[in-house]
Amino acid sequence: MTAPSTPEQKQPGPRPQRLLFITLPLLIGTLYFALQLLTVPFSGPLLNDVMLQINERFSNSGIPPVQLAPEQLQWVLWISFAVFALLILWLYFTRRALLEGRSWGRVSAIVIGVLSLLALPIGTVLGVFILIGAFDRDVMAYTRR
Numbered sequence: 001m002t003a004p005s006t007p008e009q010k011q012p013g014p015r016p017q018r019l020l021f022i023t024l025p026l027l028i029g030t031l032y033f034a035l036q037l038l039t040v041p042f043s044g045p046l047l048n049d050v051m052l053q054i055n056e057r058f059s060n061s062g063i064p065p066v067q068l069a070p071e072q073l074q075w076v077l078w079i080s081f082a083v084f085a086l087l088i089l090w091l092y093f094t095r096r097a098l099l100e101g102r103s104w105g106r107v108s109a110i111v112i113g114v115l116s117l118l119a120l121p122i123g124t125v126l127g128v129f130i131l132i133g134a135f136d137r138d139v140m141a142y143t144r145r
Contacts, residue, residue, distance in 0.1 A: 021133025025126035
């Protein structure tokens with residue numbers, strides 16, 4: 001004999017088809033940011049080269065050259081690492097909440113979808129798919145917990 005289900009244990013029902021419109025772009029974003037996170041420790045020389053090119057390009061404009069001390073460069077890389085790690089966690093927990101049918105996951109996915117629209121061109125496509133899936137009636141009904 002099974003125990004009666006409480007409201008906290010209530011299953012949201014079968015997953016709607018358009019839920020994949022949200023969860024797949026979130027998975028792609030998670031993997032994309034994970035790959036970027038792996039490249040952050042090796043970005044120091046690239047960042048120095050980019051700043052050198054900027055200084056050469058604007059040397060005649062009167063703008064003082066931009067240079068970072070090694071300590072500043074290290075801080076920039078650590079902050080980038082932390083930002084990417086937080087983005088990965090946000091995408092992962094949003095995807096997990098959506099699969100469990102939680103309403104805050106849908107709201108978070110809408111925020112991610114709107115912000116993704118600014119990342120041309122791939123992010124825009126992923127953002128559109130996330131927003132289409134988030135405003136689907138079946139997905140809205142599925143995430144009413």
